């Protein structure tokens with residue numbers, strides 16, 4: 147909805163209530179430590195961090211309330227979309243050596259991404275793609291040797307470090323799951339992009355959402371976040387006797403994971419970066435992408451009519467937010483949310 151242009155840094159903010167955080171982050175970006183330990187990973191021609199869509203404003207209802215029918219549908223901005231997505235899962239931070247912290251997160255996210263392709267949920271993005279989506283979970287990287295950070299420059303550097311510039315995939319998507327607590331940050335996750343060895347790279351960042359009330363979808367398939375067992379592995383992990391499907395922290399990551407993936411597919415940063423028109427995909431006149439427009443809303447489920455937002459991926463039930471469909475809004479066939487009918491439940 148608003149573009150900030152700074153040297154090496156162009157950002158477009160999405161979260162209508164997070165500008166203060168954005169500004170804070172810009173300062174962080176400018177203060178970036180040039181003496182990074184990953185010295186050979188920033189070739190001079192690299193644009194450092196590009197920008198980030200502040201996804202999942204954690205008080206999303208305010209953001210949704212700002213939308214009006216006049217800004218209902220998204221438009222294409224002349225860049226590109228991702229019909230082919232090869233995901234590399236990255237787990238970053240010292241806690242990823244701790245089994246209690248890991249809980250069912252690694253197994254669960256592998257399952258979610260591994261079963262995304264051809265799912266009903268993936269179908270919510272099809273109208274924006276020239277050819278059917280082909281999503282592949284190609285590999286997983288874990289780095290618990292350093293402390294994680296939510297600074298986009300640091301996240302980009304971490305992706306570049308663990309993947310290696312020689313291996314950056316032009317169709318790659320690199321979601322980074324960390325052990326960083328959200329604190330006062332006004333978002334749960336974001337997607338962004340930059341370059342590594344001169345190669346374009348789409349990535350995303352996720353806070354640790356264990357026990358985080360501001361980013362909790364209150365999934366029926368997880369124990370309440372204040373339950374002492376809320377972070378214990380559910381039956382995503384083989385051998386569990388839990389009657390719930392996921393730990394609360396995993397269930398929370400799942401919904402924002404769906405949000406960021408759907409947005410990266412429909413609105414990746416367009417490269418080469420030569421002007422301010424970095425975000426060349428689909429978003430509305432306020433800058434909201436498909437995930438933002440339906441954030442924290444959960445539509446009727448064909449899997450379980452009693453539990454809105456339920457989506458089955460590979461037999462695992464998840465509570466995932468809806469995604470915006472121009473076609474559904476135009477036809478009036480999506481579920482009613484904030485006076486509009488463009489959100490699809492994905493089940």
Ligand SMILES: [Zn+2]
Pocket residue numbers: 160199200201202405409435437438
């Ligand atoms: Zn978003």
